[in-house]
Amino acid sequence: MTPSDEQNKVDFIHNPHFVEWVTKPTDELNQFWEAYLSENPSRKKELDHARFLLKGLLINEHSLTEAEVLALWDKIEKTKSSRNTKVIWLKRWSAAAGILLILGISGWLMSNLRSKTDTVINYKSIASNIVPGNEIKLILSDQSQKIFSSKDVELKYNQDGKLETKTGNQVQTEELRKSMETTQMNQLVVPRGKRSTIVLADGTKLWLNSGSRAIYPVAFNGKTREIYIEGEGYLEVAHDASMPFYVVSNQIKIKVLGTKFDISAYKEDKSISVVLVEGSVQATTATENLVMKPNQILNYEKLTQRSTIAKANVLEYVSWKDxxxxxxxxxxxxxxxxxxxxxxxxxxxxxxxxxxxxxxxxxxxxxxxxxxxxxxxxxxxxxxxxxxxxxxxxxx
Amino acid sequence: MGLEYEVNSDTLLWNDFIKGNEDAFQVIYNKHVRSLFKYGCHFTPDEAHVKDCIHDIFIDLAKYRSGLGATNNIKLYLFKSLKRKIIKSLDKSAIFGSIDTEQIPFHYAISTEDDLLDTESEQLRFQQLDKAMATLSPRQKEAIYLKFVSDLSYEELSKVMELNYQSARNLVFRGLEKLRESFPKNLFLFFLRSGKSWQVTG
Structure with a gap:
């Protein structure tokens, strides 16, 4: 074996392009390396050795299943929150004491509350408190529940803090109780076999398909509007350039300005899809940041954490709302x-x-x-x- | 959840995490837990134990987050933490004394019963490779693993293994040399085509 042979083999296994070919072959890479071989037939042996060696190094790996990844994360979250419970309880107590005893420092309290609303909301834990049953359920911010036995329900949040509920031909209006919290979150859970629509306080309309839930504030205050969706929803977002609208779901976050689109993010599905009808949205996942145009569909594979964008006949995806x-x-x-x-x-x-x-x-x-x-x-x-x-x- | 992080923004991601952003914490977990688990399983075959160690390093991260320094390489940080955690847990006495790094086992067997092997001759070749692998020192095995499976640079792998750059390179090159000795003298050619191999005898 000559020294140059030696060097060549080292070259292949240290070449990222080569490693990619062996680990994740694509038609393109196959073509490239087959062309390379027909031009450099003398290096067939080295290439084969390097490929074989790499393949050998990569097999027999222990791997976590996606279920194991989730279970381990839940365990970490649990340990973490059990450590934090004491701290949170103390904070709550001190806030309550502040209201009762020292009205003079309400300015300080207010600033404390404001910073609280800036922190990231743990939607998953809000969602995990409510198990979908057979009826549509609305959970108000004081944790009281309204159950609707109709096939669908229309909710409308007005800017003056009133909530209109329409089932069939019946309309009910009620005043939502104001609480100390600046952000009151409501949750609507729609079981399989039923559907609902919500008009949010800013005029944005949301259609929720079967087996879905949404968590959203009763009124939007702050620099952004944000809601959470699990399952499938179609949105017509009211335009407000000064307050960008975000739709958060597991593993994907969508930023919109004023637009119509559909998101399908069912827990049990292997992928999440976003279909854009009008306007422009930006989708952010753990690994990517993608801007979509109208008549496109984005597919995000949960397992590989990769997204693809393709042309779509949007009607196929959004006609369920009608x-x-x-x-x-x-x-x-x-x-x-x-x-x-x-x-x-x-x-x-x-x-x-x-x-x-x-x-x-x-x-x-x-x-x-x-x-x-x-x-x-x-x-x-x-x-x-x-x-x-x-x-x-x-x-x- | 809100995952507003680009692929190579470790510094930003880490800063957000230190400041208390829970999303950042979850992004870090999601990005690295799979490769951490694979790496950990080479120190011990006990998968449940590796999971416990991963659990512990993430709890440590959450616990000490406000006191952590900046890093621009989270993967390296996590690999080092996990290695330390597993080794300490495997050898309780090591907490008090220094660990003889040469003695830390690194299991690296090349399975020959894998479904991925297409032909009998390929199986034979992997058996040869497995024999060659058994002659490597644990550190040579680890260096090769970190370089080619974990995809670390020599700089990074020298840090995980607490060696200087040149020693890390030497471990990889000498290890590869020993593995190459297992190659048969007569030639088989394999090509990959749409994920499957076919074979030409020549």
Whole structure:
């Protein structure tokens, strides 16, 4: 073996481009290295050795599953907060004592409260207090709950602190109690099979799809507007350049100025998607910062933490808010996932090939579940059967 | 949650974390927990123990956050912390005396039963490589691991291993040399095509 041979092998394994090819081969990298080899046939052996060596070094790694990553984080959070409990309790007590005993330092108290609202809100812990049931639930800032047994509910927050609630043709107005906290957070939890709309205090309208929740302030004060969404929501954000609007979800944060868009961030889905109808949004994830244009869809893979942006027929993604579902060569698998959330039914098929079959058409979600399946089965070579709360699909 | 951090802004991320930003803390965890776990499992096969150690270093971070200094390399900081934590936990007596770094084990076996191996001849070659790996010193194994699997620079790996730059390089190069001795004299060529290997005998 000559010294130059020696050097060459070291070169390959120390070449980041080469390492990328071995660890994450893409068509592009394959082409590059195959072209390289046909130009440098004498280096085939070295390249092979380096590739093989690297492959050997990388196999047999212990890996954490995503569930383990989450479980470990929860444990860390728990240990951390149990350590903090004492401190928080002391802070609360001193604040209360301040109000009761020394009115003279209210200026100091106010500044204390203001700094409190600047801190980051732990939406996850707010959300974890409320388990979705069978009915739509509204949780007010004093933790009292309103339960709605209707299929949908329309909420409207007025700037004067009143809340209008509309179910069917009934409208109720009530004064929201003012509390010492400058930011009162409300939470709306929409179970599977139901939907809701909220008009926020700034005029922004939010449609919440089945199996979703939103956490939002009763009034926006401060430099920014921020709400939290889990599941799917469609937003028409009221324009206010001086107060940017943020939508926060697990693993993704979206900044908007005045715009219409859809976010789908279901816990159980492997990816989060954002579809932009109008305006401009900026999406921020752990690793990326992306600006979207209208008629685009952003897909964020939770596992790899990578996003892709593609052109999209936006109507397919946002028509649910008007009670339609548009499918354009959409896989049965994806259609049934959405329908099963929308109607809260279990949908199964005995033939795995079925799940990859694609459908094109328009489904009327205002009709009941069985009617929707009648329509599907009239166009596709499928049969459906209802057994209890479950729908079985089979090939005709 | 609000993840307003670019990939290479360790200094900013760290500063936010020190100032008490919980999002920053979670971003740090998410970015590094997977590679930390992989690294930790080479010191001990006890996965639960590695998880406990990772838990402890993040609790330490939260506990002492306001007193922590600046860093522009969080990964390096975490790798060093985890290594120290695991070694101390494996050898309780080391808390009082100094640790003989040469004696710290580093398990690095190359599995030959992996599903990723495409052919029998490839399996044989990995068996040879595994034999060669067994002749390396624990520190040579660790250096090669940190360089090629954890993707650290020589500068970084010398810091994790508490060596000077040249010694770190030497460990990697001599280790690689020993591994290369395992290569067969007759030639097989492998190419990667769309993630799968096919083979030409020549």
């Amino acid at each position: 009670g339609w579902m548009l499918c354009n060569k959409e896989q049965i698998k994806s259609i049934t996932t959405k329908l099963s959330r929308y109607y809260d039914v279990k949908i199964s098929y005995n033939d795995l090939n079925l799940s990859n079959m694609t459908l094109t058409g328009k489904l009327d979600l205002k009709s009941n579940c069985e009617e929707v399946f009648k329509v599907i089965c009239a166009t596709a070579p499928l049969k459906y059967q209802v057994i209890g709360h479950e729908i079985f699909l089979t090939k005709k």
